[in-house]
Amino acid sequence: MASIINVDTINEKTSGNGVQIPGHVVQTVHFTTGTQVSTASTSAVVTNLSGSITPKYSTSHIYVILHQRVFANPGAGGSAGDWGLERSTDGGNTFSQIYVRGRTGLTDNTGGCDVQASTMFKDSPAITTAVNYRTTIRNNAGAGNVYANLDNALATMTIMEIAQ
Numbered sequence: 001m002a003s004i005i006n007v008d009t010i011n012e013k014t015s016g017n018g019v020q021i022p023g024h025v026v027q028t029v030h031f032t033t034g035t036q037v038s039t040a041s042t043s044a045v046v047t048n049l050s051g052s053i054t055p056k057y058s059t060s061h062i063y064v065i066l067h068q069r070v071f072a073n074p075g076a077g078g079s080a081g082d083w084g085l086e087r088s089t090d091g092g093n094t095f096s097q098i099y100v101r102g103r104t105g106l107t108d109n110t111g112g113c114d115v116q117a118s119t120m121f122k123d124s125p126a127i128t129t130a131v132n133y134r135t136t137i138r139n140n141a142g143a144g145n146v147y148a149n150l151d152n153a154l155a156t157m158t159i160m161e162i163a164q
Contacts (some may be wrong), residue, residue, distance in 0.1 A: 081146030
């Protein structure tokens with residue numbers, strides 16, 4: 001026989017502790033940008049897609065879901081780009097790369113490569129202070145430029161805290 005629990009409200013037992021149900025979404029935040037960024041640099045350049053979440057529990061997992069248009073425009077010898085995700089746990093002062101998708105576009109001299117770069121990244125920062133995320137692009141081959149949000153295409157970042 002199956003058990004059924006019917007409730008109208010779940011209240012925290014101890015004020016300020018919240019209700020932690022493993023596997024459930026604690027909070028979700030969503031960020032967008034449509035501002036185009038381009039670079040010919042071989043060093044990572046920050047795009048305008050960024051967001052922050054303050055985890056309620058230090059044991060939570062954080063899922064970052066990204067969608068961003070990345071375009072490699074060839075120069076002499078072609079062009080290719082890296083698209084990455086960086087994280088800061090010190091209030092946005094220092095970022096470190098936690099994910100990179102290499103060679104989002106590899107082209108010759110005749111055209112360009114347009115990619116809808118998307119990923120879902122699981123992070124476990126183990127803190128209850130703000131965690132900042134941002135995407136980057138860089139040229140990793142040849143001349144030419146790499147673009148994020150070409151033609152002001154909309155990019156999105158959704159960050160979810162999942163209780164453990």
